[in-house]
Amino acid sequence: MRKSTIAFAGALAAAGVVATRGRWRRYExxxxxxxxxxxxxxxxxxxxxxxxxxxxxxxxxPHPEIAGFDLIKRVIGLPGExxxxxxxxxxxxxxxxxxxxxxxPTRPDGNWRLDSGEVFVLGDNRKVxxxxxxxxxxxxxxxxxxxxxxxxxxxxxxxxxxxxPFSR
Numbered sequence: 522m523r524k525s526t527i528a529f530a531g532a533l534a535a536a537g538v539v540a541t542r543g544r545w546r547r548y549e550x551x552x553x554x555x556x557x558x559x560x561x562x563x564x565x566x567x568x569x570x571x572x573x574x575x576x577x578x579x580x581x582x583p584h585p586e587i588a589g590f591d592l593i594k595r596v597i598g599l600p601g602e603x604x605x606x607x608x609x610x611x612x613x614x615x616x617x618x619x620x621x622x623x624x625x626p627t628r629p630d631g632n633w634r635l636d637s638g639e640v641f642v643l644g645d646n647r648k649v650x651x652x653x654x655x656x657x658x659x660x661x662x663x664x665x666x667x668x669x670x671x672x673x674x675x676x677x678x679x680x681x682x683x684x685x686p687f688s689r
Contacts, residue, residue: 544569546667548581548593554644554653555579555593557624558682564674565593565682567667574599574640574662576613577622579682581667582642585657593669594653595622598641600662604633606655611643623647627655635659 550563558579559565567581574580574596584590597611597618598604605612609626612618625647635641639659644650654660671681 546581547673548591548669550593552649554646554650555595556646556649558622558645559593559669559672562675563672563678565669566671566673567669570666570668574665574668576618577683579669580642580665581669582660583664584652585660592642592652594642594644594650596640597643598633598635598654598659600635600637600639602635602641604631604635604641604654606631629655631655633659638662640665 546567546569548565548567550559550561550565553561570580576596576599578596580594580596582592582594584592597620598613602613603615605615606627607630609628610617611620611623611627622645623643624645627643627647633641633654636659638661640662641654641659643653643655669682671679673679
C-alpha cells in the first residue's frame with residue numbers, strides 16, 4: 522500500500538473523529554448536477570462555514586421547499602451583485618464570468634439583483650441542474666452552514682475540492 526494512501530486513510534480517520542464533534546459533516550452525492558466535479562456516488566466532507574462565502578465555493582444549501590433535503594451547489598453571485606444569464610453565459614455586474622467549472626451553457630436567460638446577505642448558486646452541470654438559483658431564487662447566505670472541502674470516496678478521485686481561485 523502506498524504511503525500516500527495510508528496517510529489519506531489516517532486523515533480520513535481523524536476527520537471521522539472530528540465529525541463527531543460537529544465541525545465536519547459527511548455527505549453522499551446522489552445526483553449529477555455538479556458533474557464533472559462531483560458525481561453521483563461520490564462521498565464528500567464539508568466543514569462548518571467560518572467566513573464569508575466566496576465565488577467558486579461549493580456549498581451545502583438547505584432546499585427551501587423540502588425539509589431535511591440538502592443541495593450541493595457552487596456560489597456564483599455574491600451579495601449586492603447583479604446576475605444576468607444570457608446567451609448561455611453568466612454575467613456579474615455586466616462582466617462575463619469565467620467558469621472553468623461549468624459543463625454546458627447556462628439556460629434559461631434571467632436577471633437577478635442580489636440583496637445584502639444573498640448569494641446566487643448554480644450546479645456545474647447546467648443541463649441537468651434544476652434546483653438552483655435559476656428556479657429557487659437567490660439564497661440567504663445565513664442559511665448556508667457547510668462548505669464542501671474534500672472528496673474521500675471513491676479513492677482514485679479522493680482529494681481536496683478546488684474552490685476560490687475564480688474571479689470574474
